[in-house]
Amino acid sequence: MWYFYAPKTVYGEDAIDYLEELDEKRCFIITDEGIIKFGLIDILTNKLKKLEKEWNIFSEVEPDPREETILKAAKQCQEYKPDLIIALGGGSPMDVAKAVWVFYERPDLGIDDLYPFIKLKLGEKAKLVAIPTTSGTGAETTWASIITRKTDKGDIKLEQVHKEMIPTIAILDPVFVKSMPLKLTASTGFDAMAHLSECIVSLWKNEYSEAMALKAFELIQKYLPIVYKDGTDMEAREKLHIAANMAGLAFGNAQVHLGHALGHVLGATFHIPHGLTVGMFLPYVLQYILNDPNSDATKQILGTFAKRAGVAKWDDSDMNAAKKYVDEIKRLQKVVNLPSLNEMITRTQLDENVDQMAEWCLESPSAAMSPRGAGSQEFKKLFVHAFEQKDVDF
Amino acid sequence: MGILFGTEQWIEAYKESVNSSKAYEDAAKTWEGDFVFVCEPAGNLDHEIRMYIDLWHGKIGPKGARILNPSEEVESEFVYSGPWTNWEKLLQKKIDPIQGLMQGKFKLKGNMGKVMRAVKAAQELVNCVVAIDTDLY
Numbered sequence: 096m097w098y099f100y101a102p103k104t105v106y107g108e109d110a111i112d113y114l115e116e117l118d119e120k121r122c123f124i125i126t127d128e129g130i131i132k133f134g135l136i137d138i139l140t141n142k143l144k145k146l147e148k149e150w151n152i153f154s155e156v157e158p159d160p161r162e163e164t165i166l167k168a169a170k171q172c173q174e175y176k177p178d179l180i181i182a183l184g185g186g187s188p189m190d191v192a193k194a195v196w197v198f199y200e201r202p203d204l205g206i207d208d209l210y211p212f213i214k215l216k217l218g219e220k221a222k223l224v225a226i227p228t229t230s231g232t233g234a235e236t237t238w239a240s241i242i243t244r245k246t247d248k249g250d251i252k253l254e255q256v257h258k259e260m261i262p263t264i265a266i267l268d269p270v271f272v273k274s275m276p277l278k279l280t281a282s283t284g285f286d287a288m289a290h291l292s293e294c295i296v297s298l299w300k301n302e303y304s305e306a307m308a309l310k311a312f313e314l315i316q317k318y319l320p321i322v323y324k325d326g327t328d329m330e331a332r333e334k335l336h337i338a339a340n341m342a343g344l345a346f347g348n349a350q351v352h353l354g355h356a357l358g359h360v361l362g363a364t365f366h367i368p369h370g371l372t373v374g375m376f377l378p379y380v381l382q383y384i385l386n387d388p389n390s391d392a393t394k395q396i397l398g399t400f401a402k403r404a405g406v407a408k409w410d411d412s413d414m415n416a417a418k419k420y421v422d423e424i425k426r427l428q429k430v431v432n433l434p435s436l437n438e439m440i441t442r443t444q445l446d447e448n449v450d451q452m453a454e455w456c457l458e459s460p461s462a463a464m465s466p467r468g469a470g471s472q473e474f475k476k477l478f479v480h481a482f483e484q485k486d487v488d489f
Numbered sequence: 490m491g492i493l494f495g496t497e498q499w500i501e502a503y504k505e506s507v508n509s510s511k512a513y514e515d516a517a518k519t520w521e522g523d524f525v526f527v528c529e530p531a532g533n534l535d536h537e538i539r540m541y542i543d544l545w546h547g548k549i550g551p552k553g554a555r556i557l558n559p560s561e562e563v564e565s566e567f568v569y570s571g572p573w574t575n576w577e578k579l580l581q582k583k584i585d586p587i588q589g590l591m592q593g594k595f596k597l598k599g600n601m602g603k604v605m606r607a608v609k610a611a612q613e614l615v616n617c618v619v620a621i622d623t624d625l626y
Contacts, residue, residue, distance in 0.1 A: 096592050210601035212590050256605075298585060457516050463587070463608035470515040 099303040099348050100258055102225065102236060106267035106337055111142055111226070113266055119222060122150040123177035125168060125192040126184045127157070135228055135271055139183055151175045153195075156188045159243045159252070159366060162206050165191050169198035182225045182262070183271075185283065186232030186241070186369060189225055193240040193260040196223045206242060209255035217259045225262035228271040230336045231283025231370050233290055233343015235265035243363055248451060250366075252359040254460050261347070267340055269333040277326055281431035284319040284335060285374025287311065287342040288424065289354050292377055294346035295400055296384060296393050297464045304349035305400070307341045312404050314338030316427065323431045353469055354380040356459035357477060360452045367439050374433050379480055381421050382487035385414065387467040393417075436481045449478050491622035494580070495528060495538035499623065500556055503542075504549050506617040513617055514547030517610035521545055522603070523552060525563060527570035533626040534573035541565060544614075567599030577625055580618055586611040 105113040122143055130136050131154050143150050153168045172180065172195050180199070182192030197204060200220050217223075225235035238261050242253045275283075291308035294300065315338045321331040351373075357380070358373035384393045391413070397420055398413030406423040407416030436445075453474040456462055462469065469477070473489075480487050492499045507513055521544075528538040539557040543550030557563060569586075571579075575594040578584045587608055589595040597604065604611065 207600075207602040210605050212597065212601055254605075299588065454518075457609050458606045460587070460605055460608045463585070463612050468512065468609075468612070470512055472515075 097301060100261050101344055102262045102265040104265045110266050110268035114142055115146055119179035120148050121177045122148055122179045122181050123172050123175050124150055124152045124181045124183055125188050125195060126154050127188055128154055130184050130228060138270060156191050158187055160187045160191045161243045165194045165242060169195045172199045178221050180221050180223045185229040186234040189234035190240040192223060209257055211257050215257060215259040222263040224264045224266060226266045226271060229275060229279060229283040230272055230339040231286035233339055235262055236340060236343035237347035250363045251455055252363040267336050269329060269336050272332050272336055273329060277323055280322055281433055282368050282370035282374060284315055285433055286370035287339040288315055289373035289377045290346035290351060291342040293351040293354050294349035296396050296466050297350045297352050299350045299464060301349055304345040307345035309403055311338045311342040311345060320430045350464040351461050352465035353462060356456045356462040359459060360455045364448055364452055365440055375436055376481055378421050378424050379477055379487050383477060384467045385417050393466045435484050445482050449475050452478060491624040493624045497556055500540060500554055502621045504554050506620045508548050510613060510617050513613035516613045517547045520607055520610055522566040524567045524569055525565045528576045529572045531572035532574040569595060569597050571595035582619060586615060
């Protein structure tokens with residue numbers, strides 16, 4: 096027995112109008128200051144006003160949201176007593192909203208209780224509606240809430256997961272991404288690319304996820320460069336928004352692996368946006384798993400995917416086809432000017448932190464989903480190879 | 490011919506396998522906690538097997554590892570249990586320990602949040618079984 100979970104998904108122009116079909120009247124909006132500043136909140140609240148719904152806003156979500164922020168938002172939510180929680184933003188407001196939803200419905204639980212094997216019985220007090228304002232995280236589809244915790248040794252990202260935390264409804268309205276800055280478009284687009292590329296070879300890979308990943312790749316490969324060149328192309332924006340959601344569905348049901356272990360640790364240590372980290376690590380991680388001396392399975396899977404995606408020929412060997420896929424990822428990174436690790440941190444920062452970061456990677460549940468295992472030495476070498484922009488030869 | 494799973498001889502081999510595994514030591518260097526693993530009768534297994542294993546910083550811990558007698562009660566931080574037919578799948582790496590929990594094939598008692606931060610270590614514990622020439626029931 097296995098599962099394919101997905102929220103009810105409403106997409107396309109005017110998808111926000113779906114709120115009319117919801118009877119719930121009391122909305123608790125979780126968002127961040129950027130959404131307020133750039134007026135995206137007004138699109139939502141104007142709609143709620145028209146529909147005669149009430150709302151209360153928590154807008155203190157920061158990048159890499161901390162557990163203290165979640166507890167503060169949960170308290171405000173418990174006091175407001177909504178019947179609809181609306182997450183508006185990128186991955187961070189989504190992550191906060193999922194956890195707040197749990198603590199609103201289950202005030203008896205704490206952050207460390209968010210593990211996947213208990214029954215939460217969410218939905219008795221409220222539904223969770225997720226409205227992404229970036230095209231990449233896929234958080235509107237997934238069961239994960241990434242929470243930053245301060246420790247004596249520095250910040251770590253907790254990867255808390257539960258299938259009941261998947262939002263009730265995802266609304267993909269391109270109006271919310273039409274003004275997204277191009278750098279953010281590139282980094283979040285590569286977040287989606289990392290999702291689909293990692294999940295197709297993860298230990299929990301499955302046919303449903305592979306199908307979603309293939310279409311998502313096709314759309315991202317085509318439309319990310321178009322949007323990066325012309326951010327006003329709304330057709331391309333809409334396609335990219337759908338692609339990110341599909342990549343979210345793909346990895347949400349199959350999981351990601353080493354790139355996200357590396358990315359979460361790097362992001363938590365240096366507060367670098369998630370999409371930049373996992374997108375940057377992607378070719379190195381793919382090379383590492385393709386070099387598996389004990390199995391050809393990854394070569395076969397990724398090679399076949401490359402052929403289906405049209406980046407390799409059907410008569411290419413599996414390894415050559417898979418290498419062409421890696422080359423295509425690198426090409427797209429250049430097209431959207433995705434920065435390398437040595438543009439994100441200094442050599443000194445790397446050297447001072449790499450041992451601890453490699454240790455933290457081992458605590459990431461994502462690390463265990465890789466088709467090729469990695470120990471602390473392998474993680475360390477992956478950090479160094481990425482920094483030096485060297486192809487992975489081990 | 491291998492060693493029959495769940496026997497004294499097997500647990501001795503498992504202790505050696507865990508203690509000599511660099512991969513487990515690396516993945517579990519901060520782990521402190523003991524388990525009881527319960528194989529419930531099913532398929533070709535007609536009796537319950539319970540194993541106590543203390544794990545400490547990537548090695549078998551000071552309380553050791555042993556097969557529990559049928560009437561023996563023991564306190565442990567975690568209990569991981571499931572029918573033998575599912576253990577067979579786990580030991581043959583057809584499913585992983587967390588997937589087994591997700592699928593309801595196994596039950597875990599104890600601090601699950603702690604276990605979720607040690608998924609890699611749990612995988613390596615299974616790899617330590619695979620490293621033994623084990624006869625299944």
